[in-house]
Amino acid sequence: MKKRPLLFVALAICILLFGGCGKGGKFSPSYTEPNKASHNEVIDRHGQVENMERLDSFVERVQAKSKDKVRLIRYTIEGDPIYHDLDFDGTTLTLTYDTTEDKFGQGEVTSYKCKSIQKQESDTETKYTLEGCPKEYMGELLYISHDVEQQDYFAFELKYGEDKKNEIDTKEQVLTKDLPNGETMNISDFQLSTDQMNRIYKQMVYANYLQPKSLSNSCKDKSYDMYELNVWINDGERSYEWTSCDQSEDGLEMTNLAQTIVEIVEESL
Structure with a gap:
């Protein structure tokens, strides 16, 4: 009976360090987010x-x-x-x-x-x-x-709108647009010019797209836009999901980025 407290201590340490030591336990390495900039x-x-x-x-x-x-x-x-x-x-x-x-x-x-x-x-x-x-x-x-031609590889996919029915995909070279009359416009072999890609990449750099983002998918409003952005650069990939209801600093910044991308793409339509 005297050995039981030692068992409880061992189990407690195991839980604290690894979130459980059984098959269902999951160990997640700690991540320290970089210091955020203050106002000044x-x-x-x-x-x-x-x-x-x-x-x-x-x-x-x-x-x-x-x-x-x-x-x-x-x-x-x-x-x-x-x-x-x-x-x-x-x-x-x-x-x-x-x-x-x-x-x-x-x-x-x-x-x-x-x-x-x-x-x-x-x-x-x-x-x-x-x-x-x-x-x-x-x-x-x-x-x-923010010269996209200095990168070995750069592509992105942006889904947006209600139910994310609109899609801009430079990786698969596909453009899908949800029209007001309920129909859908699809363009295959869709490509943006180097100038347009540079302008989009510049806005991504300005939005700190490589840094961790705190974004929200929850929304109480009946009408809102949904966003999903995937970026492939060189050997890396970044993915983000959020809604227009996200009024946080990161949310507003990413919504502004998405809207800018849409504006640049629509110039070529």
Whole structure:
């Protein structure tokens, strides 16, 4: 009888660690979601930029000669943060460059005085550059590539509308459109131009499509749109499902992405 408490302890540990040790038990490796950007932070994870609109607003305020501060955090391949603190006092823009948490960096804090910041944008790349800085600082603050032709493979499938009857599938080259009269239009061998694919890929990058999304399929409204997006890029795949009722930050961002895709595709119809 004295051995029974030890058995209970062993079972408790087993349940906590593995969610059950019998055949029905299931072990799920823990996943730590990357730190989310705060309101005044912009995070760059190897070209996937979160809260980029905050950097855009900083650019606008600098050009309007209005005081503003923002922090850009860029992560190295090893996952170490490098901080870029931007402070505009109405006349001078100060960049404080902090590599103290970069294990392979200089491990120091350096400040540079600059005159302004600019954003240059095309369908294949977006650049943020600092102007009027000392020669020892290179003016490119942030570079984002969204050139689809630099990828080995890129395709997507978007289903949308009530019961997801509409479909845009660049992988199988199929377009299905649910018409107002109840009929369905089907187009085989459907293809988008390189320009259109670049514009769509750009919007996906802007929406941080590679990052985890918290999306909802539940909806109390009687009339709502359903969305399903599958993306294939190189050897990877991403899948998302949500409805137009999802008013969360991720939900609104993904709905805006889906609507933009539909608008671009409809230009070719």
